Structures are given as structure tokens and as C-alpha cells.
Amino acid sequence: MGEVKVFRAWRSPFSWRVELALKIKGVDYEIVDEDLSNKSDQLIKYNPVHKKVPVLVHDGKPVVESLVILEYIDEVWTENSLLPSDPFDRAQARFWANFIDNKLFPLARKAIIGRGEDGEKAEEEFKEALKVFEKEIVGKELFNGSKIGYLEIVGLLVCYWIPILQEAVGKQVLTRDTFPGIYAWGDQLLAHSFLKENLPNWVDYLASYKARFAPSSS
Incomplete structure (x- = not known):
């Protein structure tokens, strides 16, 4: 099916989405690690509009934006459907994936990293958005049955990366006591053998986030 390359940043949750999808499909791929403070000419060539990772290059043709890449992977390699x-x-x-990316995640960053009135406002909006998401998933099995699929991969942003960001920054907004339904769903998801084997090590990932986001002690 042609040569596959993934331009990624190891710390990027959006890059991990692409790698998880390719592993589910059994697709061999080459990793090209990017330094986002000094982006390569290749990255800019393949993604001239946003100049961001991830980029999937298949037979020399670039596909950008993680949700678009996931659907592309699912259409090209049809075994083990994601959707x-x-x-x-x-x-x-697709609706809930867009809700996570365009509503939950931006609010999470502002709520957890932000300070002052803007941070407080974002925290309240983030909690309201979490209530909406929790209402959708509470008491439910994984969206794709017993398999890890499209929305499970996207949902890791909520149950894996946001908790890591919270711990790195030292500010808890999404908590087990406040959102038990989200944590119950996340516990079920993270217990899946495929994710245990293929997600980045929590300790290493947390250390990288602390290096990037932890408040200065000075």
C-alpha cells in the first residue's frame, strides 16, 4: 500500500492518535520526530498552511489534521474499522470527536494553564462542557464495542492527556469525585490491553509535561 511516514512530536497527543490508528490497522510506518521550536523544511513543505504535526505522508502525499488523518487511515486500510x-x-x-477537539480541549488548556479572571471563566466553561460529555458516556460501554476505534482514540485526550496536564501544572479541574462517569469510562478504556501496550509511559510523559508546563519556582 505504499510507504508511510508520520511527522510527529512525541509529546503531542494528536500525533499519538495517528500512531495508534496505524498500529490497530497493522500498518508499518516510519517516524519522523519534529522539534517544534525548530520545524523542519519537510514539515513546512508537507503542511504549509498550519505548519503543525501530525502529518501522515502516504506515497509522498501529505494528509494533515489528526481527525482527517484517522478517517483517511480507515478508508485506505479497511481491516479493523475505526469508525x-x-x-x-x-x-x-464524528460529532463527539469534534466536541472533544474544538470544545473540551481548548477550554481544558485555558482552565488548567490560565490564570486570573480568564482562567476562572474557562474553568467554569470547561466544567459545563465536561458535564455534557459525561451525560453522553455515563454507563456506556466503549463507543466501538470491545474494540478501540475512532472515538476511543480521540477520547484519550480527556481521560489520559488532560489528567497528565493537570498533574504537571498542579491544578485539578477534571476530578474523579466531580466527574465519576468520565473516570469510569476512562478506567475501562485505559484497561484495554492494546492501550496498555501502546500508550506512552505515564511517568515519562508526565515528566515531559512538567518540563514544559510546571509553574516556575522562582
Whole structure:
């Protein structure tokens, strides 16, 4: 099916999405690690609009934006489907993926990293968005049955990376006591053998986030 390269940053949760999807599909790929403070000419060539990772290069053709890349992977390599076969379920998965990326994640960054009135406002908005998401997933199995699929991969942003960011910064907004439904769903997801084997080590990842986001002691 042609040569596959992934331009990534190890710390980027969006890069990990692409790698997890390729591993589910059993696709061999080459990793090209990017220093985001000194982006390569190749990255800028392949993603001239946003100049961001991840970029999937398949047979020399670049595909950008993690959600778009996931769908591309699912269409090109059809074994082990990521998206549900039912059109309605597929539409729902896309809706909630966009909710996570365009609503939850931006608010999470502002709520956890932000300070002052802007941070407080973002924290309240983040909690309201979490309530909406929790209502959708509470008491449910994984979106893709027993398999890790499109929305499970995207949902890791909520149950894996946001908790790491919180611990790195030292500010807890998404807590087990306040959002038990999200944590129950996340516990189920993170217990899956595929993710245990393929997610980055929590301790190493937390250390990298602390180096980037921890408040200065000076």
C-alpha cells in the first residue's frame, strides 16, 4: 500500500492518535520526530498552511489534521474499522470527536494553564462542557464495542492527556469525585490491553509535561 511516514512530536497527543490508528490497522510506518521550536523544511513543505504535526505522508502525499488523518487511515486500510459501520453511529462519533477537539480541549488548556479572571471563566466553561460529555458516556460501554476505534482514540485526550496536564501544572479541574462517569469510562478504556501496550509511559510523559508546563519556582 505504499510507504508511510508520520511527522510527529512525541509529546503531542494528536500525533499519538495517528500512531495508534496505524498500529490497530497493522500498518508499518516510519517516524519522523519534529522539534517544534525548530520545524523542519519537510514539515513546512508537507503542511504549509498550519505548519503543525501530525502529518501522515502516504506515497509522498501529505494528509494533515489528526481527525482527517484517522478517517483517511480507515478508508485506505479497511481491516479493523475505526469508525462504526452504521451511518448514524458514524455521525455521532464524528460529532463527539469534534466536541472533544474544538470544545473540551481548548477550554481544558485555558482552565488548567490560565490564570486570573480568564482562567476562572474557562474553568467554569470547561466544567459545563465536561458535564455534557459525561451525560453522553455515563454507563456506556466503549463507543466501538470491545474494540478501540475512532472515538476511543480521540477520547484519550480527556481521560489520559488532560489528567497528565493537570498533574504537571498542579491544578485539578477534571476530578474523579466531580466527574465519576468520565473516570469510569476512562478506567475501562485505559484497561484495554492494546492501550496498555501502546500508550506512552505515564511517568515519562508526565515528566515531559512538567518540563514544559510546571509553574516556575522562582
